[in-house]
Amino acid sequence: MVISKTLLRxxxxxFQSFWRNYxxxxxxxxxxxxxxxxxxxxxxxxxxxQAVVANLENRVDISVYFNTDTDEAKILSIRQELVELNxxxxxxYVSQEEALKRFQERHKDNPVLMQSLQELESNPLxxxxxxxxxxxxxxxxxxxxxxxxxxQGAIDKINFNQNKEIIARLTRLTGNIQNxxxxxxxxxxxxxxxxxxxxxxxxxxxxxDEISVMRLVGASNWFIRGxxxxxxxxxxxxxxxxxxxxxxxxxxxxxxxxxxxxxxxxLLYFYQSNFWQFLLLLLGVGVALGGVSSLIxxxxxxxx
Amino acid sequence: xxxxxxxxxxxxxxxxxDRVNFAIKPKEFISLAGPSGAGKSTVxxxxxxxxxxxxxxxxxxxQNIHLINNSNLPQLRRKIGMVFQDFRLLSDRTAYENVAFxxxxxxxxxxxxxxxxxxxxxxxxxxxxxxxxxxxxSGGEKQRVAxxxxxxxxxxxxxxDEPTGNLDLLNTWDIIxxxxxxxxxxxxxxxATHDREVINxxxxxxxxxxxxRIIRDEEDGRYIL
Numbered sequence: 001m002v003i004s005k006t007l008l009r010x011x012x013x014x015f016q017s018f019w020r021n022y023x024x025x026x027x028x029x030x031x032x033x034x035x036x037x038x039x040x041x042x043x044x045x046x047x048x049x050q051a052v053v054a055n056l057e058n059r060v061d062i063s064v065y066f067n068t069d070t071d072e073a074k075i076l077s078i079r080q081e082l083v084e085l086n087x088x089x090x091x092x093y094v095s096q097e098e099a100l101k102r103f104q105e106r107h108k109d110n111p112v113l114m115q116s117l118q119e120l121e122s123n124p125l126x127x128x129x130x131x132x133x134x135x136x137x138x139x140x141x142x143x144x145x146x147x148x149x150x151x152q153g154a155i156d157k158i159n160f161n162q163n164k165e166i167i168a169r170l171t172r173l174t175g176n177i178q179n180x181x182x183x184x185x186x187x188x189x190x191x192x193x194x195x196x197x198x199x200x201x202x203x204x205x206x207x208x209d210e211i212s213v214m215r216l217v218g219a220s221n222w223f224i225r226g227x228x229x230x231x232x233x234x235x236x237x238x239x240x241x242x243x244x245x246x247x248x249x250x251x252x253x254x255x256x257x258x259x260x261x262x263x264x265x266x267l268l269y270f271y272q273s274n275f276w277q278f279l280l281l282l283l284g285v286g287v288a289l290g291g292v293s294s295l296i297x298x299x300x301x302x303x304x
Numbered sequence: 305x306x307x308x309x310x311x312x313x314x315x316x317x318x319x320x321x322d323r324v325n326f327a328i329k330p331k332e333f334i335s336l337a338g339p340s341g342a343g344k345s346t347v348x349x350x351x352x353x354x355x356x357x358x359x360x361x362x363x364x365x366x367q368n369i370h371l372i373n374n375s376n377l378p379q380l381r382r383k384i385g386m387v388f389q390d391f392r393l394l395s396d397r398t399a400y401e402n403v404a405f406x407x408x409x410x411x412x413x414x415x416x417x418x419x420x421x422x423x424x425x426x427x428x429x430x431x432x433x434x435x436x437x438x439x440x441x442s443g444g445e446k447q448r449v450a451x452x453x454x455x456x457x458x459x460x461x462x463x464x465d466e467p468t469g470n471l472d473l474l475n476t477w478d479i480i481x482x483x484x485x486x487x488x489x490x491x492x493x494x495x496a497t498h499d500r501e502v503i504n505x506x507x508x509x510x511x512x513x514x515x516x517r518i519i520r521d522e523e524d525g526r527y528i529l
Contacts, residue, residue, distance in 0.1 A: 009408050020396045213392045216352065217453065218381035219409035 010223065014230025024203055025235070031199045032239035032289065033246065035192030036282050040247055042185040043281065044267055048258065049181045051265040053174040057136050060170060062160040064146055065126040068096065070154040072127070078151065079129055085145065087138035092130040099125040126156055136171040193289055200232060200293035204301070211301040221302050225295065232294030236286030243282050247271060305330055306351070306461065306492070311360035313346050313516075320346040321357075322516040328494065330460065333487040335503050336496040337527045338513035344496035347513075348463045352384055353377050365460065382410055385454025385462040385491075389469035391446040393438040399425065399449045400434040406456045424452040428482060444475030451482060461492040468499060476502065503527040 018025055066075055072095065082091045094102075100123050107113045117124075133139050143160035207228070214224045248271075255268035271278065306328040313321040321343045328334055336344045349355040350362055353369050362369045364383070372380055393402050400421055407417045425431050428448035438446055447467055454462055464483060468476040480495075480502055487493045497503065503510055503526065510525025511518055520528065 005413075006411060017396060209392070210394050210396075213394060214405070214409070215378075216354075216381060216386055216392065217406040217409060218378040218457070219405075220375075220378045223409050 006223065007226075010226030011230055013227035014234065017227055017231050018234045024206065028199050028203055028235055029239050029242065032196050032235055032286060033243050035196045035289070036239055036243040036286055037246065037250075038188050038192045039285055040243060040278060040282060042188060043278070044251075044271070046181055046185065047267070047270055048262065048265055049177050051262060053177055055262070055264065056170055056174060058132075060136060060139070060166075061130050061132045062139055062143060062158060064129045064131065064158050065156045066128065066154055067156045068123070068126055070127070074154055075127055075129065078154070082129065082131060082142075082145075085142070087133050087135070087141055089132045089134045091132075094128045094130065096123050096125055096127045099123075099127065136174060196289050197293040197296070200235070200290065201297040204228065204294065204297035208301050211298070215302075224302065225298055228294045228298050229291055232290035232292075233287050234290070236288070236290030237283065239290075240279070240282040240286035243286075244275075244279060247278075305363070305365055306494075307361075307363040308347070308350075309361040309363070311350065311357045311362060313343075313350065313355065314358045319516050321350075324360075324513075324516075324518055326511055326518065326521060328492060330492055331487070331490055332509065333484065333493045333506070334495070334509045334511060335506060335525070336494060336513060337498065337503050337510050337525075339498055339529070341515075342513040343516045344498075344513060345465055346516075348386070348465050348494075348496065351461075351463060352381055352386065378409070382406075382457045383459055383461070385451075385457065385459040387447065387450050387454050387462065387464040387467045389466035391438070391443075391450045391470075393446055393449055393453075395438050398435045398437055399430060399441065399445075399452075402438070402449055403453045403456055406453050410457065420456065421452075424455055425449075427455070428452045442475070443471050444478055447471065447475070447479050448482065451479070451486070455486065455491075459491065461494065462486060464493065464495045464497075466497055467495070468497065468502065480506070500527040 064078075075093065079091050079093055082088050103125055104114070104117070131142055133142055139160060143158055146155065146158055211224055251268045251271055255266060259266055308324050308326050311321055311324045312319070324343070324347070336347060338344055346355065350357055351364070351369065353372060356370055364380070369380065394405060397405060403421045403424060404417050407420065412420075422431060422434070425434060428451055430445060430448050430452070433441060433445060436445075438449070441449065447470075451462075451467075462483070467483070468479050471479060476499070483493050483495060484506075495502075507524050509523050510520070510527065512520040512525070512527070512529070514529065
């Protein structure tokens with residue numbers, strides 16, 4: 001009974017302080033909105049880098065070319081073997097006829113090539129398997145698998161060796177992008193938190209006289225701390241709500257530009273479909289930031 | 305009953321109080337006189353447990369103040385009402401809320417608060433300014449709010465630290481009369497001031513401090529330095 005009454009008073013006092021000191025409230029909330037926007041931006045940035053990496057990885061594959069005398073059944077059995085490997089995501093079979101068709105399609109404006117092709121009696125193009133790995137680091141293993149003796153008669157060449165350098169570089173690059181993004185995220189996140197924390201500390205500094213008055217009137221430490229904690233949490237909730245709303249117009253402008261640059265990345269759609277996760281993230285960070293900052297900031301005024 | 309037993313207080317080698325002894329009987333009105341820096345405020349800080357004496361003992365109603373642990377200090381402070389030169393009101397709360405706050409911290413019931421706060425504000429003559437914020441009140445009015453707040457727990461002692469230091473002559477006497485009225489109603493009042501006029505016109509006991517020592521302690525005293 002006494003506890004609930006005290007709690008009610010603490011809550012009321014916290015809300016009152018939030019409303020009555022609207023100028024201070026506005027400034028603090030504005031800073032926290034910036035911090036939370038930064039954090040949301042980083043989450044979206046991570047989505048973008050992941051899309052870029054996935055996009056690049058998709059473009060890498062290795063092709064195995066078979067001697068023209070290898071029969072189709074043999075190739076298909078090799079394909080089946082490959083599909084069963086853990087590292088392999090997909091294997092596409094391109095038959096000799098298919099290869100010829102694609103070649104003709106690609107070079108139909110080149111009469112010299114077309115003519116020389118017609119003069120040949122048989123189809124000079126080789127059947128091939130295009131292999132995609134689940135992960136860019138796995139191409140080496142797949143290439144090694146195909147280098148076994150039992151495939152030697154059938155396989156003419158594997159283009160992995162030509163692509164080796166590019167694949168290695170890509171592997172490094174995607175790793176770097178992801179690590180770099182993480183590092184920047186952590187750094188900017190810390191920065192945002194420090195700025196918010198400091199702002200709340202300054203707000204508290206403003207209240208140091210009031211706090212000493214409360215103590216002199218006989219308020220217990222929790223009775224003093226409570227309203228400030230409540231106020232800090234309200235800062236967090238309001239900032240999170242404002243940030244969630246602000247992201248909409250920002251993404252509305254930015255998202256089409258990103259999509260035109262990186263096809264397949266629709267940030268606005270991503271935001272909308274992950275709205276609840278964003279809500280939880282921002283609310284969690286905001287409330288923790290506001291509440292913890294308040295508690296730490298007020299501690300020094302409550303000593304002795 | 306307040307007893308200071310051989311109290312010394314030294315801040316970083318600087319002596320604020322030097323072997324001070326006195327006793328104050330219940331319902332007494334006593335002035336602590338002396339220039340700034342004489343140690344008047346230190347006496348108050350020791351009494352409310354904000355500072356620890358370097359030497360000696362202080363008793364309030366037979367309780368040794370400096371054996372009270374931190375978590376029980378709020379209880380002690382509710383027994384003592386304090387009034388300051390700079391009023392020390394909560395700036396974002398109305399007159400009513402400032403007084404009510406002191407009751408809220410003690411866990412008083414809402415009904416009690418709604419009943420007591422207007423009564424006290426009536427006693428100090430501010431019933432018509434209940435909902436004004438401190439910045440909307442004059443100095444004298446702020447001090448009355450502070451006095452009402454100090455009285456809310458029906459304390460046995462009121463400590464008034466230069467309560468008229470920021471007020472004009474008219475308001476000064478209003479406040480002093482208010483303190484005397486409170487004293488007549490049965491509360492011990494300790495008034496620290498360096499206002500010669502006030503002390504000489506009170507005709508009550510005066511303890512004069514200078515450089516941390518008691519140099520005079522007389523009934524019906526005067527401010528003489």
